[in-house]
Amino acid sequence: MNDFYFNVDNGYLEGLCRGFKCGILKQADYLNLVQCETLDDLKLHLQSTDYGSFLANEPSPLAVSTIDDKLREKLVIEFQHLRNHAVDPLATFLDFITYSYMIDNIILLITGTLHQRPIAELISKCHPLGSFEQMEAIHVASTPAELYSAVLVDTPLAPFFVDCICEQDLDELNIEIIRNKLYKAYLEAFYSFCKRMGGTTADVMCEILAFEADRRAFIITINSFGTELSKDDRAKLYPTCGKLHPDGLAALARADDYDQVKSVAEYYAEYARLFEDASNNPGEKTLEDKFFEYEVQLNVNAFMQQFLL
Incomplete structure (x- = not known):
């Protein structure tokens, strides 16, 4: 109906x-x-x-x-x-799209604030799709404590921050961990919203979001090699709404090198092909290039449905 x-x-x-x-x-x-x-x-x-x-x-x-x-x-x-011109639930759906840009903007502002960079310089680098009325509250924050309060109270991302970080996390060493925790909470919330919508929205968007969750899990794992990030802490950054959950994520959490990550991907046909064709040689497509191409194809497939929005 x-x-x-x-x-x-x-x-x-x-x-x-x-x-x-x-x-x-x-x-x-x-x-x-x-x-x-x-x-x-x-x-x-x-x-x-x-x-x-x-x-x-x-x-x-x-x-x-x-x-x-x-x-x-x-x-x-x-x-x-x-x-x-949108009404709910489409309006909420479009808001979710802007949240990823808001995350990047807020991380940029947090980093700039910690380094005492001029606000005008930071704002000019923010993506306009991630702007929001309460950004002024973040501008005036001069300490991590003020910044933490501003983020929790005055941004649309407050629900994601509540369970992701505490005031003590707001230092230079934890910025990338904060970004990954926010994206984890964001992707899981967006996936749940689309799942509740059902129908074509669930069919199309859950596949796209599941891939994004898995891509982040692969990239987080690969980038963690040679760093101080422990395996347990690494596992906490994995979004749990992808096809890798739970067995693939558990295997990634135990991985010690790229070859072990690739062996995990071999259990998933769509990911095995991406790793198989990836190369680090100059002029050839890297793993991130292959991920991007696959993402583009998923978005193209979205238009094969009559009711897109």
Whole structure:
């Protein structure tokens, strides 16, 4: 019955989303772009695509940073248009998407505060999709105690922080551990939300989030080799909403080197292929490259369903 009422709240937004997807550059566009000799040539070619005139008011010579800023601005405007027209549960779903950017922004602000960096410099580096009204409360924090209170009280990420960190964790040595704990709590919460939604949302998003959880578990394990992070502490950083849970995560927690991580992946067909093709040789695709390609394919598959949002 929900399918019949889908268009009442979400039909317009799904149409927009599919339109945005159709506007992504095609292979033929990229073949033309590689022939461009200057950034102004690139600007001229993009005018014949859905990117239209987003650089029309930018004077020559163009800078790469200008193109990057304008692309990000275009993305944010389109996303916020979707969010402003959304009602629950879609509104909550879109909020969850912004939380990953908020985590990165808050970690950036925490790191900058601990190093006494100028607030203006830090804010300029924050991703606009991860901005929120209460960021001013973080700006004025000058000590770890004030920062801890600001994060817990004044940010949408407060529920994730409560069970992840304490005031004593806010030092330079623990920043990456805090980031991983936050992502663990975030991914598990997002997965649970999509699971409760059921239907197409669960079918599509749970697979994407499960892969992201497993990818983080693999990368955390590999990056921990040669560090002071104990196996027990490493295991506490693994998100538990992926396909590796529980046996694969237990095996990763015991791993001592890359080959043992690869042997764990061999028990999972989709991951075994990624490790098999990965290389550290110059010019060849690394494991993270293979992970990224697989993630892209999962997102492309999301559009194979009629009801996307």
